[in-house]
Amino acid sequence: MNGTRFGVEVSKSEKTSVKEDWFSILKGLELEEIEEVLSQAFCDRCQANLHARLQSIANRKRTNKLSISSPDSTLSNSTHEKSAESYTTSIQESISKSTESYKTPQNTHSRIQNRYADKFSPSSVNNKHSNSSTQSKSNRSLDNGTHGFSSMEDDLQSDEQKEMARFSNVGRKTNFVHFERVYGKNVNVVQGLELHTRVFNAEEQKKIVESVYEFQRLGQKGRLRERTYTEPTKWMRGKGRITIQFGCCYNYAVDKNGNPPGIIREEEVDPLPRVFKQMIKRMVRWQILPPTCIPNSCIVNIYEEGDCIPPHIDHHDFLRPFCTTSFLTECNILFGSSLKIAGPGEFVGPVSIPLPVGSVLILKGNGADVAKHCVPAVPAKRISITFRKMDESKIPYGYVPDPELHGVRPLSLKTSSPSPSPSPSHQKQMETKETSSLSTPPPRVPISSPSFGVGEDDFPTLGASLQKGHKKNGYKA
Structure with a gap:
């Protein structure tokens, strides 16, 4: 900054060379890449200098515009001026947002958590093979439901419309009906079930799956908290699916310490990674989950061919509604007040x-509390992620609420969209898309999916492992 380097005076030729190097680098960067560089956190002094220089450039261009009298040149310079002002404004906003995020005390918890979790966002899990521009687009894609951006200005103008288009394309079925005799009464045991399709597109699914594989690798290396990752021995068909828990430790059966099934309040697992928080926000915004029951925990199930989940009703340590998302392979889920075991992994x-x-x-409703449900042996590798909100009286003692999930609101249908609201007949068609008759169980047809490989293991630990040889992380979920 003062023309010296390590106490040695820098010659004028060296200064010129350095300046030319900077110009050549800047000329080779795209607008989004420059924005990314300038959007990082700066100290107060640097931020003020950058703001002053940008404002000076904008003022100079504005002055030049007023001094030009030729109609042709005025039109040309006006266009450039508008572009320069737009660019300057966007950079200033990026710097301002970065500084606010850097200074705000209430974001301290979020920053500590993101130090680990950001590594696994859908846009960055494969960051060794993606440039920063692509990562930024993918990240926004899952946050607001849009993708395929063309330019920054176009993004700012049409993100809302793109999200509305994706939102309106979601298939929804809510009219599940099957009556059974329960305690002497005819009851619709599947009342309350809802199936929402096309919520995550192919690109988003790929990023989510890659993130899950990274968590699996970390768990295998002992870099997650002890009860976060579980990989039991496969001793027979239907036994041995891998589970990864975030937010709370859930006990499926009485454990070796005598803890009953349910949430173990004394046990800590890793916090929700950012990729799953983005999924939660998507589901709340798209009116799939209500804002009154935003999940704060999840369980990832990784199935190999033949793995299953036996008949059960989810523990009431978790509120209703809750949801499960599906990836890699389509499979069936069975419901009924009485489910029978037909063989290992078969129901x-x-x-x-x-x-x-x-x-x-x-x-x-009845679909969660009257009917049991199960997943028979899957035909191919599958991943499911079940999101649930903990009962306030069962929340772990060390749990800290995540501010990023506070205040998420549904997308307003009154918001302007590229097309009018669907007619009642079209809405009915949407609700019945990608569903089948309940009277005859449909065949299980696997949907093939490529194997998502990952790079070298250079990710920091998400949390603490209690295994020997790993230091315990002081951060509490």
Whole structure:
């Protein structure tokens, strides 16, 4: 800054050379790449200098515009002036937002958490093979439901419209019906179930799956908290699916310490990674989950061919509704007040619902509390992520609420969109898309998906492992 380097005076030729190097670098950068560089956190002095220089450039261009009298040149310079002002404004806003985020005390928890979790966002899990521009687009894609951006200005103008288009394309079925005799009464045991399809597109599914594989690798290396990752021995068909828990430690059965099934309040697992928080925000914004029941925990299930989940009703340590998302392979989920075991990993029930990849199944009402549900042995590798909100009286003692999930609101249908609201007949068509008759269980048709490879293991630990040889992380979920 003062023309010296390590106490040695820098010659004028060296200064010129350095300046030319900077110009050549800047000329080779795209607008979004320059914005990324300038959007990082700056100290007060640097931020003030940058702001002053940008304002000076904008003022100079504005003055030049006023001094030009030729109609042709005025039109040309006006166009450049508008572009320069737009660019300057966007950079100033980026710097301002970065500084606000850097200074705000209430974001301290979020920054500590993102130090680990950001590594696994859908846009950055494969960051060794993607440039920063692509990462930024993918990140916004999952946050607001849009993708395929062309330019920054176009993004700012049409993100809302693109999200509305994606939102209106979601298939929704809510009219599940199957009556059974329960305690002497005819009851619709699947009342309250909802199936939402096309919630996550192919690109988003790929990023989510890659993130899950990274968590699996970290768990295998002992770099997650002890109860976060579980990989039991496969001793028979249907036994041994891998589970990864975030937000709370859930006990499926009485453990070796005598803890009953349910949330273990004394146990800590890793916090929700950013990729899953983005999924939660998507589901709330798209009116799949209500803002009154925003999930703060999740369980990832990684199935190999033949793995299953036996008949059960989810523990009431978790509120209703809750949901499960499906990836890699379509499979069926069975419902009924009485489900029978037909063999290892095989079950029989009166209601069979196919779960397409990228879909979300909501469980509430009788569908969550009267009917049991299970997943028979899957035909191919599958990943499901179940999101649930903990009962306030069951929240772990060390749990800290995530401010990023506070105040998420549904997308307003009154917001301007590229097309009018669907007619009642079109809405009915949307609700029945990608669903099948409940009377006859449909065949399980696997949807092939490529194997998502990952790079070298250079990710920091998400949390603390209690295994020998790993230091315990002081951060509490």
